[in-house]
Amino acid sequence: MGQKMEGRLAAAAAFVHERLGMTPQVGVVLGSGLGDFAALVEADCILPYADIPGFPTATVEGHAGRFVFGRLDGVPVAVMQGRVHYYEGYDMADVVMPIRLMRLLGVKSVVLTNASGGINPALKPGTFMLVTDHLSFLVPSPLRGANLDSLGLRFPDMSQVYDSGLLDLARKSAAAEGVELHEGVYIQTAGPNFETPAEIRMYGRLGADAVGMSTACEAMAARHCGLRVCALSCIANLAAGISPTPLSIEEVYEVSARQAPVFQRLLRRLIREIGV
Numbered sequence: 001m002g003q004k005m006e007g008r009l010a011a012a013a014a015f016v017h018e019r020l021g022m023t024p025q026v027g028v029v030l031g032s033g034l035g036d037f038a039a040l041v042e043a044d045c046i047l048p049y050a051d052i053p054g055f056p057t058a059t060v061e062g063h064a065g066r067f068v069f070g071r072l073d074g075v076p077v078a079v080m081q082g083r084v085h086y087y088e089g090y091d092m093a094d095v096v097m098p099i100r101l102m103r104l105l106g107v108k109s110v111v112l113t114n115a116s117g118g119i120n121p122a123l124k125p126g127t128f129m130l131v132t133d134h135l136s137f138l139v140p141s142p143l144r145g146a147n148l149d150s151l152g153l154r155f156p157d158m159s160q161v162y163d164s165g166l167l168d169l170a171r172k173s174a175a176a177e178g179v180e181l182h183e184g185v186y187i188q189t190a191g192p193n194f195e196t197p198a199e200i201r202m203y204g205r206l207g208a209d210a211v212g213m214s215t216a217c218e219a220m221a222a223r224h225c226g227l228r229v230c231a232l233s234c235i236a237n238l239a240a241g242i243s244p245t246p247l248s249i250e251e252v253y254e255v256s257a258r259q260a261p262v263f264q265r266l267l268r269r270l271i272r273e274i275g276v
């Protein structure tokens with residue numbers, strides 16, 4: 001995999017480089033319901049994932065599947081409108097290929113966003129959580145297979161995946177915008193099914209505050225290749241068994257879309273803070 005992925009990444013980076021007149025500093029991955037955020041970018045170049053050679057393409061509804069490169073309040077950004085998920089059938093190496101591409105394009109920090117289910121009773125639908133750490137053992141490591149030595153170490157440290165400086169900027173941004181920002185541990189499942197109540201009880205006992213189907217793998221790949229990482233979660237529903245009603249993707253989209261204006265304000269401020 002290593003050799004092949006190295007070649008695929010180089011080809012994808014060369015393709016994007018040719019079309020890009022800028023060096024993005026901050027990479028942003030927009031989760032469910034947040035896609036409209038890309039409209040705030042003064043776009044320099046928009047590239048559908050399907051146009052990039054060797055690139056995985058998002059198949060799930062609610063994810064546009066394209067890069068928007070440009071400036072946001074003057075900060076050079078690479079915004080991913082939609083991500084690929086493990087549950088779509090891709091290998092983890094494909095799922096994190098966009099993160100590694102952003103690193104090759106010059107990105108220094110990434111902000112990952114998602115919608116998730118609240119396990120901690122304090123996390124009600126519509127609230128936000130700053131991810132301080134994660135549990136990722138339910139999915140294969142994105143670093144499995146031959147190591148990409150040009151990007152990072154074979155055995156990278158993961159004792160601080162989420163950058164303490166970026167965490168502080170996120171707290172500061174939330175305070176400035178008057179947005180209540182909880183903090184907690186995110187657990188990534190393989191999906192695509194939602195969890196059983198017994199699974200959620202177990203995850204809670206293991207230390208998880210919120211559950212979702214993305215993000216941790218991207219954070220690990222980002223950390224591996226030396227990016228600073230920050231992740232924000234919009235709690236879209238109470239997790240299974242805590243919620244009195246069955247879970248549905250419609251509920252996830254509805255709540256995350258309703259909270260999108262607040263999430264966008266928080267994200268915009270954070271990007272501005274990072275760019276300073």
Ligand code: HPA
Nearest residue numbers: 115116117211212213239
């Ligand atoms: N479980 C897993 N993924 C999710 C959830 C959930 O409850 N809500 C949004 N994404």
